[in-house]
Amino acid sequence: MATSLKIDDDLEGRVQKLAVSRQQSTQGLMREAIEQYVEREEARENFKQEALASWEDYKETGLHLTGDELRAWMKTWGTEAETEAPECHK
DSSP states (O other): OOOOOOOOHHHHHHHHHHHHHTTOOHHHHHHHHHHHHHHHHHHHHHHHHHHHHHHHHHHHHOOBOOHHHHHHHHHTTTSTTOOOOOOOBO
16 A cells, blocks of 8 residues: 655655665655554553453452552562462452
8 A cells, every 4th residue: 555645854854864874765764663653552552441441340340459469479570489460359
């Protein structure tokens, strides 16, 4: 799919300068930038949706972990004393 994108002269110059320094085409550089932006925003949206689902689950069940419980568990990650996730409670 071909898409046209209008950018101002200053941004166009910056893109061209960066493309030259990376020995890459301006189109390739812009495609890479758009791909990275879309991936980042998709991840952000997924995180938001997971947080909303978690909030709804909490409102329905009341089950949770405290911040202290979570931090204590996470401190064990990657150590010989690594523990299983604590049980959620009301």
